[in-house]
Amino acid sequence: xxxxxxxxxxxxxxxxxxxxxxxxxxxxxxxxxxxxxxxxxxxxxxxxxxxxxxxxxxxxxxxxxxxxxxxxxxxxxxxxxxxxxxxxxxxxxxxxxxxxxxxxxxxxxxxxxxxxxxxxxxxxxxxxxxxxxxxxxxxxxxxxxxxxxxxxxxxxxxxxxxxxxxxxxxxxxxxxxxxxxxxxxxxxxxxxxxxxxxxxxxxxxxxxxxxxxxxxxxxxxxxxxxxxxxxxxxxxxxxxxxxxxxxxxxxxx
Numbered sequence: 001x002x003x004x005x006x007x008x009x010x011x012x013x014x015x016x017x018x019x020x021x022x023x024x025x026x027x028x029x030x031x032x033x034x035x036x037x038x039x040x041x042x043x044x045x046x047x048x049x050x051x052x053x054x055x056x057x058x059x060x061x062x063x064x065x066x067x068x069x070x071x072x073x074x075x076x077x078x079x080x081x082x083x084x085x086x087x088x089x090x091x092x093x094x095x096x097x098x099x100x101x102x103x104x105x106x107x108x109x110x111x112x113x114x115x116x117x118x119x120x121x122x123x124x125x126x127x128x129x130x131x132x133x134x135x136x137x138x139x140x141x142x143x144x145x146x147x148x149x150x151x152x153x154x155x156x157x158x159x160x161x162x163x164x165x166x167x168x169x170x171x172x173x174x175x176x177x178x179x180x181x182x183x184x185x186x187x188x189x190x191x192x193x194x195x196x197x198x199x200x201x202x203x204x205x206x207x208x209x210x211x212x213x214x215x216x217x218x219x220x221x222x223x224x225x226x227x228x229x230x231x232x233x234x235x236x237x238x239x240x241x242x243x244x245x246x247x248x249x250x251x252x253x
Contacts, residue, residue: 160186200242
């Protein structure tokens with residue numbers, strides 16, 4: 001089995017990060033995570049963030065950067081990624097008013113321009129999906145397929161949202177096998193609520209995802225739980241403990 005490291009998306013720990021960013025990173029490291037995916041720096045500079053990463057032995061797996069920042073502030077974003085040691089910028093979300101046919105076409109142009117700039121600087125631009133990108137556009141393709149087929153942007157597949165949309169995550173991972181450096185690992189409750197679940201406690205076929213990754217370029221597993229009925233730290237600890245039972249290289253951490 002490939003020894004893919006595991007990071008946590010700090011959106012999961014957004015309230016904890018706002019209260020104590022350094023303490024949050026320290027706890028993440030103590031739990032055994034190898035890295036973090038950023039969703040902002042909570043007012044710290046990139047150099048301050050890098051110092052904390054070094055202090056706690058963490059890596060910057062990637063950073064979620066708003067579409068507005070990708071469009072209007074990309075040079076600074078790229079420089080900050082270089083400082084913290086991140087090689088991946090991820091477009092994380094589209095607002096409801098940005099999900100129409102015209103806006104998707106505009107998005108393609110933004111991504112094409114951004115990916116060219118990123119590539120020059122040794123950075124890979126990725127797109128993170130939810131379920132709304134699985135709706136079909138006028139030509140019969142889903143928005144997600146259109147984004148990936150019409151640009152060179154890499155994918156950060158979110159397996160919870162793919163599953164919730166009625167898709168098989170493995171199909172998408174295999175279809176875009178050379179373009180999946182980051183994968184969001186999430187589980188989903190098996191009841192009608194289909195709520196976010198700690199890994200191994202829901203109904204998503206996680207083992208099939210792990211198996212599919214063997215033939216791809218996955219570089220980071222990223223644990224994210226948008227909402228939890230436990231505390232966020234309890235949630236990410238349960239998920240990591242599950243991964244330790246499936247991935248031998250994590251067992252000693």
